[in-house]
Amino acid sequence: MADTAILLPGEEVLSESLPKSKKGTLTLGPGLRHIPPSTILSTTSGTLHVDHKKAALWIEHAHGRYLPAVGDLVIAQIHHSSAEAYACSLTPNTPFALLGQLAFEGANKKTRPQLKAGDLVYARIVKASKWEDTEIECYNSSTGKAEGMGPLSGGMAFDVSPAFARRLMMGTDKNGKQKGEVVVLEEVGEKVRFEVAVGRNGKVWVDSGSVKETVVIGRLLKEADESGLDVEAQRKAIKKALKEVGK
């Protein structure tokens, strides 16, 4: 993240920082706005990120609530069930997303998961629009495979900020370094066995089988999020916390 600049709302993106694209088109992500003919303004405060390969640029910021986007993996909570679909909440106090009754791996009318109100599912967003209901599904509809999605049983769901959830899901670069600069899951994973699912909507589900370990993982994640710990500080906190549970 060497080429990042901090922008304030209404600030212009300098033409030097724009990626060169072969087709001559740019892709603008969240937080940026094109004012014709050739001005790009930021609409929020955050750091500018540029992907030269895809000729894309966007602003990464730590505020705001989650807005559904197609392809996002989310942790949804079943609110109620109707004949066709489950109504799920992605974030509290927002319109429900629809999850088809048969949108699970290997589900047909006779064998389909029976979910109760309050159950959690790991799902992918397939339709997100301003005017219609958001739709999610728990399998890849083109291959019919679950790909790790489905109902989540047991464990604990922790709330984190959407920005932190994004950082958790950024993956690693070529050298195996975390792009999002969060090492909590990796470092703890060396000592403790646990299952984890990260939802873009700011939820992290953790299940380690032991209550104490799960609580420690959740606390470390929240601490890294809320106090903005860097990699070194995270390692220190992890070491201290693992000692407490005797690992």
Place this chain on the structure above:
Amino acid sequence: MPREADPSNNEREFVLSALRENVRLDGRAFDQFRDVDLAFGEEYGAADVRIGKTRVMVKISAEVVTPYADRKFDGIFTISTELSPIASPAFEVGRQDQTEILLSRLLEKTIRRSGALDTESLCIIAGQKCFHIRADVHVLDYDGNIADASCLALVAALMHFRRPDVEVHGEDVTVFGLREREPIKLQMQHQPFCITTSYFDGGEVMLHDASLLEEQCREGEVIISINRFGEVCQISKYGGPPIDGLSILTCTNMALEKAKMLDKVVKAKLEEDEKKRDKGGLMAELRADNEREQG
């Protein structure tokens, strides 16, 4: 009508099974409060309390009014509580929900009915003029335990507030501005604090200062208002399974400890604030000559 989003089944079950293993999600002991932070505003009578992520602000104001005809020798003291969407999307403007009604009744019982504020001292001329002390309670952030936080903020604000001085000549009343005469502290007879004990598993597990998630998972709560001398002002329990008398006694004993702790916090912060404001009295403050360079 919007309401607080219910926690998922996974969260609910996990919280309960963790409590059975004596573990709280934030790593606290069962009777431990989150960090209590108290700050006073620039003006007299503004207190801002934070308990963890819960935040409550109280502002006290005073005006001169005619007393009630049936209570000629008493001043008037009112508490207004408002839960607005700034605290949580579950609260609406202009519509009282149950949390708000319970909170305002609780504060009323704890502070007003227990006679914490001596209303007789607010009388200026019997039957004609008295002070009306108004306390506005604003919940700014809601992460559980607003009863304890609001009560603490209210008591702190009342202790911090000063009303303007008055002089009576026959029927004439002169109210002096804060700059003209040193304003006067309110007369508090005692300082009660609300301590909420949440219980789970029919009273097997007792918690202090529950977070929002714990509040949503609990079976019931007992709110005890107690001052630092151990005098109980009220006990309220809104529904939930019955708990035996012995548990209530333990609750009261634990509440007394907490009330002493909160009392200490308020006293220390008041002292700190007083030191900050003290510029050597009104005369020193109003002096026209500038500070001379020494040496």
